[in-house]
Each structure stands twice: as structure tokens, then as C-alpha cells.
Amino acid sequence: MREITYTEAAREALAEQMAVDPSIFVVGEGIGERGGNFNTTLGLYEKYGPMRLRDTPIVERGFVGLCAGAAMTGSRPVVDFMFIDFILDSMGELLNQISKIQYMSSGRIKMPIVLRGCIGIGGAAATHHSGSYYPLFVHIPGFRVATPSNPYDAKGLLKTALTGDDPVLFLEHKLLLNRRGPVPEAEYALPFGQAAVIREGSDATVVALAVMAPKVLDVCDELAKDRLDIEVIDPRTLAPLDMATILESVGKTGRLLIADETFGPCGIGAEISAQVMEQGFDDLDAPIARLNGVHTPTPYSPSLESAIIPDNAAIEKAIRDLVAE
Amino acid sequence: MANDRTASGSEPLVALYRMMVLIRRTEEQLARAHQMGLVPGPCHTYVGEEAIATGVCANLRADDVVFSTHRGHGHALAKGVSPRAVAAELMGKATGCSQGRGGSMHLFAPEIGLMGTSGIVGPSILQGAGAGYSFKLLGSDQVSVAFFGDGAVSNGAFHEGLNMAAIWDLPVIFVCEDNMYATEVAFRDATRVQDVAQRVRASYDMAAVRVDGNDVLAVRQAAEEAVARARSGDGPSLIDCKTYRTRPHAEGMRDGGYRTAEEMAAWKQRDPIAAHAAWLIEAGHASAADLEAIEAEATTTVNDAIEFARSSPFPDPATAADFIFSAGA
Structure with missing residues (x-):
């Protein structure tokens, strides 16, 4: 089987889903023409343009809240935080809105949103670029939390995240991003909740x-x-x-x-x-x-x-x- | 209701009156229900501000969406949620518009575009912008409305949301309901620029107008222009509505210390419903008898809603943790 990197595998999942689902759009800083600080969206802007690869001002609370509204009205936003530490500026939108909207609306509004970013310690990134924070989200009802450890899982879990209707934290450890591993050419998805x-x-x-x-x-x-x-x-x-x-x-x-x-x-x-x-x-x-x-x-x-x-x-x-x- | 004397074209103008009266009667009855202990949680009424929701929502289609605030009963009713569903929700009943999950501050009726009222100040602005993003992305001509108070204007969500809506030309109408107090903190103490429209034009290069929020026709006119702008792809607008709530921040709260009796009395003289009634009669669109009939009809509707809510069942306790995730997940 071919071997590709963790980042390439996740990007393949995103590219495959963007090709079949026009409601998917990505927001983040430098995810447009630049293709993402971690190459998460490399090559996609040329295909899909600025409405679907949206470079944002540095307003994490703002664009997370905006994506909540978009997810409530038929879109499928992917928020690319680059470093997941930046998600902390948007906690109110996450914990008070995104995790609760499906419940508050008694299931009539869906919240298909993917919140991705790199986690973990390494490379002398220091304390504003080294956090993981996943226990916070596991504690709150309403979130799915994925922490893939290899390219195969990264692709399969992101596919599931991009086709489900729930908010998903998709957390990519920075020391795994360039590791290679076997990933089949054929499309596949991995269910959540299966160790x-x-x-x-x-x-x-x-x-x-x-x-x-x-x-x-x-x-x-x-x-x-x-x-x-x-x-x-x-x-x-x-x-x-x-x-x-x-x-x-x-x-x-x-x-x-x-x-x-x-x-x-x-x-x-x-x-x-x-x-x-x-x-x-x-x-x-x-x-x-x-x-x-x-x-x-x-x-x-x-x-x-x-x-x-x-x-x-x-x-x-x-x-x-x-x-x- | 016989309306022989009413000129053709009067009905939309009379409908504004009908909606404002329906909101007022509903709020009065909900306040009473709260006093009687029938509303187990908080109740923030919209009394005095009815012209804004009414004037804005008169321009919306059922598939346009509204994001609202903790003071959202009026927005819900104006968007088409029934008084029955609102009253039942406040009483925590299974027949409520959020099936008893929300109460006064979390009213949802997405099937007719009420995308939620909120207990947190600010998110309505961001979510409203996000719905606009959706509509633009998906090529729809729907528009999105975000209601918020003066209390949200100094919040980061306001700056971030309006800025994004402006740079991306999103089909959104931002409606500021400046009732002069954020809970009990005066707007004059919270900002150096109380003219929100001026601030928005200068900061975001966005179309923005200031209107008398107690004049339903002025609100309707401003909203008509803003909705047309959004629907035709010409981007967002802000409507800065000056108004006043004539009841406490929430029912049962002490209402002194931050505003004077004189101020309240003066604003009660500027009641939006009485003003519109006088105008309808003077302009020959309705008679006093017509308006009395509308009031009687609203009273009947709201009495029925309260009775419906009272007699509705509470939700099944076994369903308390339903709906956390999407079905089938």
C-alpha cells in the first residue's frame, strides 16, 4: 500500500468531501491561497476560490460564531485554527452555542461543524502554541472529539467528521503531521467510538x-x-x-x-x-x-x-x- | 372584521398594528403568568419595543432567518411563532416551541426561520452573519436578521461580526434595539459614541441608519431598504433603533436606581402602539372600532394561548438528555 503523511491523508479527506459537498467551506488564517500554515488546504483554493477557502481576520470568536450560524443554515464549516490554542478565544461560542444548539432546538437544527487544529508539545513552540485541551471538550455534552495518531486514522476520522451532523474537534498532534503511514487509495471512513x-x-x-x-x-x-x-x-x-x-x-x-x-x-x-x-x-x-x-x-x-x-x-x-x- | 371604510392598501398597515397588539397582549399575559408562578424561570418582556420586531419582520419571508436575544418573545411572535408555542415554552411544557428545553431565552422555530433567542449577549450578531455566509455560499436569496441591544454594541462580537459581514458583503440586516440600558447599565456610560449608525458607517463602511424605534412605519421603511439591499446581493446594513423598555429588565426584578420615574413616564407617552393607532385613524386606514376589534381578537388569542400552555403536559423526564447529538449519531 502507498504511504503518505498524516497531513496529506487528512487533506485528502477534505478534498474528497469538498468535491462532492458544495456546502463545505473552510475558514482560518492563511488557509486560502497560502494553503494553510500546516498545508492543511494546499491546492484547494485554486479549485474552489475564496467563498470556500476563506481567509479571515484574526477573530477566533468571530469566525467560530459565524460558522455556528452557517452550520445552522445549511452549510458545513471547517474551522482551521492552525494551533488549537487559538480556539480558546472562542470558548463562549463553542460551549454555550455550538455544543447546545441541537439540544436547545430539540433536534431541529443540526450543527455540522469541524473544528481542527494542531495540538501538543514539541519544537519549542512555547506555551501559546503547545496546548491540547481535549479534556475540556470531552467534559461538555455535545462535542465529538477525535485524536488520530496515524495517517490512516486521520483520513478515516476526518471523513466521518465531514459527513456527520455534530460538532467535531479534530485534533492533530504536531509531531505526527509529517509521519508517513499506509493509506489505501480507495475511499473509506472510520466510525467514531471505535478504539x-x-x-x-x-x-x-x-x-x-x-x-x-x-x-x-x-x-x-x-x-x-x-x-x-x-x-x-x-x-x-x-x-x-x-x-x-x-x-x-x-x-x-x-x-x-x-x-x-x-x-x-x-x-x-x-x-x-x-x-x-x-x-x-x-x-x-x-x-x-x-x-x-x-x-x-x-x-x-x-x-x-x-x-x-x-x-x-x-x-x-x-x-x-x-x-x- | 368588516373594513368597508378601509382603503385598499391599508391591510399591511393595519397588520402592523395587529402584530404589535398581539405582542403586547402576550407579554402582559406572560408577565401575569410569571407573577402567578406559572413561569418557572426568567421572563424578559418586549413591552415598549414592539414596533421594531414588527416593522422588521413585516419585510421577511418565512425562509428568511432571525437570530434573537434574551428579550426575544416579540421577535418570535413577529416571525410567526404562535402565542401558544411561546407561552407553553415559558411554562416549560412539551408543547412549547423548544419542547421545554429552552424557556424565555431559548425560543426556537427553525421551520419558520426563528433560529433561536439567546441567553448570551453577542452571538446573535455572529450567527446572523454566518447565516448570511451560508446563503451567499449556497446561492440562495434568503436574508438573515440579527437582533441585539445596545448592550451588545461594545462587545467584541459586534465588531467582529459587522466587520466580517462588511468585508464579505453578506446578506445580513443588523438591528440594534437601543433601549438605553444594558440590564441596568446606561448606554451613555458604556460608550463615547451612542450613535451606533454613525459608528458603523465610519468603522465598517456599511449602510447604516438611525430611526425612531417606536415608529413602526419608520422601522418598516428602513428594514425594507435593508432587506432589498441584502437580497439583491449588495451586502449588509445596520438599523439603529432608539427605543425603551417600559417594564423591568426581567419580571420580578427591582426596577429602581438606574432610571427615573420621569423618564419612564415620558417614554410611556411615546408608546409605539398608541402612536400607530392614532396614525391609522387619522390617515383613514382604520376606525377606532376596527382597532378595538383587533384588540379583542388579540385578547382572545392570547387567553387561549395561556390556557393551552397551562393545560399542556410537561415533557417526559425520560427525554431530558435527548437531542444532544444528531439523530442516528
């Missing part, structure tokens, strides 16, 4: 989110040399969250680690952990463990930045500790 078992094993389960998925896989390859047989699950979407796959795996391994670059407190690991205790307590042979980034704004200096993200050594230690419990 992927990306490595089978029997000694412990690791739930690995976004950038942690490839990192954990690398570590597990090393651990296999010591005959540690680890199962790795990538939830792919955090809302809806496929707990059934996680519970089934824990039923097999009896041990669970949640590896997530974002913060621990009130995070995805806390939620998964609570649900496993509620629904799978008897399967547990050891306390559930979490591995998170340090609970701090992101520092700039490489020596500080690398100190706050779980590296391969930290992942390996967390897995070895879990198995030794």
Missing part, C-alpha cells in the same frame, strides 16, 4: 492517546525482547469513548496504564480509570496507573520542554512498574 487495538498482548494494557500511541508502540517493541507482552489501545476518539474495547482488554490482562501527554487532573486517564473501576474492578490485578505530562504551562527551552513530557524511558518505567505490581 483500535494497535498491538495485541497479555501482560498489561496500555491506552495510548494521540502522540503517545507511536511512542508506546516503540517502547513495547523493546519490552518484547524481555518477553513482556503488552496490549496497546488507541481510543482514536475520546468522545465517544470506546470503553468496551478497553474493558475487554483489561479483562484479559488485568493491568491498565493510561498514557497521555496532557495533564493528569480531571483528564482522560482519570475518566477511563473511574469507568474501569465502576465496570471492571474485579478484572484488575493491580491499581490502575496513569502517565501524564507535568501539570504546568509549557516552557520554551528544550531542556525544560523535554522535562515535562513522558519520554520513552518514562513509558518503559511505567509499564515495568505496572507489570511488577
Whole structure:
């Protein structure tokens, strides 16, 4: 199978849908002729022009609110935030409007809007360009949250986002954007709420989110040399969250680690952990463990930045500790 | 109603009166219902401002859309939502226009273009602009109306929304209902430029007019021009309507300390309904008896609406978490 980058895969999904659905338009800063800071829309402006590839003033609240109104009246907006940190200026429109309109209108108004941007720590981007924030959106009823970890998932999940009628946060970790992976030529879509078992094993389960998925896989390859047989699950979407796959795996391994670059407190690991205790307590042979980034704004200096993200050594230690419990 | 004396062409003018009276009677009855404890939540009435919703919506088609505010009962009624559906929604009933999910501040009837009233100041401007974007993108000649108060004018949503509508020539009519107070903060204390139309012309190069918001004919005329401009692809407009609410910000709220009895009394003298009634009679479009009949009809309609709302069932508690996501998702 051909291999393309994560960004190319996601762009292919967007291009395919824009070709068949004239109600799709993209807004953002530099997503028009320039093709996006991260090449998210490269080549599309030439095909579709400014109404569908709309460069905006730097008014995140404004264009998110505008896109809410457009989604309510027959369009399918894609908001390209570039860095997802910029979404924070539009939180009122998101949490008070976009997530609630379908409910408030008793289901008569749809909210087909995709909110995309790059997340995560890396490249000394410093604290205004390094956030992830997905637990905020998972907490609020009304959002779908996708965190693809590879090109295949990026394309399949964006296809689903662009054909559904709900608001979707589509979050692309900046360290994944240029990674290559197999993507079929034929069109496909991946359903939300279906985790992927990306490595089978029997000694412990690791739930690995976004950038942690490839990192954990690398570590597990090393651990296999010591005959540690680890199962790795990538939830792919955090809302809806496929707990059934996680519970089934824990039923097999009896041990669970949640590896997530974002913060621990009130995070995805806390939620998964609570649900496993509620629904799978008897399967547990050891306390559930979490591995998170340090609970701090992101520092700039490489020596500080690398100190706050779980590296391969930290992942390996967390897995070895879990198995030794 | 026999209208032998009414000249041909009078009906649209009389219809403005009919709508304003319907809004007034509905609001009065909702205020009463609130006092009786029949409205479990807040109730912000539109009493005194009826000419604006009436004059604007008289120019709209059913497929044009309206985005409204916390003071939105009048917009809902003028867009065609029935008094029954409004009253039932305020009473939290299953028959309400939002099926009991919204209340006074979240009225929805998208099937006739009421895209929601809102508990937050500002979003109506942005969403209104967004609907305009949709219509332009999809090649429709529908237009979008965003209602908001003077309280929204200093909010970032106003600047961002009007700027985007202007640079992209969106078919939107922005209607500022300047009732002089944002809740209880005076507009004069919130801005150095109270002439919103002047500000909009200067800042966004947008067509903007200032009108007497208590003169339904003036509002209707301004809206007619703005709707024609939007529908023909010539871009957005702002109508800056000067008006006054003669009841408290919300029912049951203390109404003193920020405005004087003299000011309120003076504005009550400028009642938009009484003014239009006098004009209709003087210009020979209707008789006093005609107008009395209209009032009686409105009273009957609204009494029926209140009775309908009271006797309607509450929503099934088992449905409390329905509609969070689209069907089939």
C-alpha cells in the first residue's frame, strides 16, 4: 500500500468531501491561497476560490460564531485554527452555542461543524502554541472529539467528521503531521467510538492517546525482547469513548496504564480509570496507573520542554512498574 | 372584521398594528403568568419595543432567518411563532416551541426561520452573519436578521461580526434595539459614541441608519431598504433603533436606581402602539372600532394561548438528555 503523511491523508479527506459537498467551506488564517500554515488546504483554493477557502481576520470568536450560524443554515464549516490554542478565544461560542444548539432546538437544527487544529508539545513552540485541551471538550455534552495518531486514522476520522451532523474537534498532534503511514487509495471512513487495538498482548494494557500511541508502540517493541507482552489501545476518539474495547482488554490482562501527554487532573486517564473501576474492578490485578505530562504551562527551552513530557524511558518505567505490581 | 371604510392598501398597515397588539397582549399575559408562578424561570418582556420586531419582520419571508436575544418573545411572535408555542415554552411544557428545553431565552422555530433567542449577549450578531455566509455560499436569496441591544454594541462580537459581514458583503440586516440600558447599565456610560449608525458607517463602511424605534412605519421603511439591499446581493446594513423598555429588565426584578420615574413616564407617552393607532385613524386606514376589534381578537388569542400552555403536559423526564447529538449519531 502507498504511504503518505498524516497531513496529506487528512487533506485528502477534505478534498474528497469538498468535491462532492458544495456546502463545505473552510475558514482560518492563511488557509486560502497560502494553503494553510500546516498545508492543511494546499491546492484547494485554486479549485474552489475564496467563498470556500476563506481567509479571515484574526477573530477566533468571530469566525467560530459565524460558522455556528452557517452550520445552522445549511452549510458545513471547517474551522482551521492552525494551533488549537487559538480556539480558546472562542470558548463562549463553542460551549454555550455550538455544543447546545441541537439540544436547545430539540433536534431541529443540526450543527455540522469541524473544528481542527494542531495540538501538543514539541519544537519549542512555547506555551501559546503547545496546548491540547481535549479534556475540556470531552467534559461538555455535545462535542465529538477525535485524536488520530496515524495517517490512516486521520483520513478515516476526518471523513466521518465531514459527513456527520455534530460538532467535531479534530485534533492533530504536531509531531505526527509529517509521519508517513499506509493509506489505501480507495475511499473509506472510520466510525467514531471505535478504539483500535494497535498491538495485541497479555501482560498489561496500555491506552495510548494521540502522540503517545507511536511512542508506546516503540517502547513495547523493546519490552518484547524481555518477553513482556503488552496490549496497546488507541481510543482514536475520546468522545465517544470506546470503553468496551478497553474493558475487554483489561479483562484479559488485568493491568491498565493510561498514557497521555496532557495533564493528569480531571483528564482522560482519570475518566477511563473511574469507568474501569465502576465496570471492571474485579478484572484488575493491580491499581490502575496513569502517565501524564507535568501539570504546568509549557516552557520554551528544550531542556525544560523535554522535562515535562513522558519520554520513552518514562513509558518503559511505567509499564515495568505496572507489570511488577 | 368588516373594513368597508378601509382603503385598499391599508391591510399591511393595519397588520402592523395587529402584530404589535398581539405582542403586547402576550407579554402582559406572560408577565401575569410569571407573577402567578406559572413561569418557572426568567421572563424578559418586549413591552415598549414592539414596533421594531414588527416593522422588521413585516419585510421577511418565512425562509428568511432571525437570530434573537434574551428579550426575544416579540421577535418570535413577529416571525410567526404562535402565542401558544411561546407561552407553553415559558411554562416549560412539551408543547412549547423548544419542547421545554429552552424557556424565555431559548425560543426556537427553525421551520419558520426563528433560529433561536439567546441567553448570551453577542452571538446573535455572529450567527446572523454566518447565516448570511451560508446563503451567499449556497446561492440562495434568503436574508438573515440579527437582533441585539445596545448592550451588545461594545462587545467584541459586534465588531467582529459587522466587520466580517462588511468585508464579505453578506446578506445580513443588523438591528440594534437601543433601549438605553444594558440590564441596568446606561448606554451613555458604556460608550463615547451612542450613535451606533454613525459608528458603523465610519468603522465598517456599511449602510447604516438611525430611526425612531417606536415608529413602526419608520422601522418598516428602513428594514425594507435593508432587506432589498441584502437580497439583491449588495451586502449588509445596520438599523439603529432608539427605543425603551417600559417594564423591568426581567419580571420580578427591582426596577429602581438606574432610571427615573420621569423618564419612564415620558417614554410611556411615546408608546409605539398608541402612536400607530392614532396614525391609522387619522390617515383613514382604520376606525377606532376596527382597532378595538383587533384588540379583542388579540385578547382572545392570547387567553387561549395561556390556557393551552397551562393545560399542556410537561415533557417526559425520560427525554431530558435527548437531542444532544444528531439523530442516528
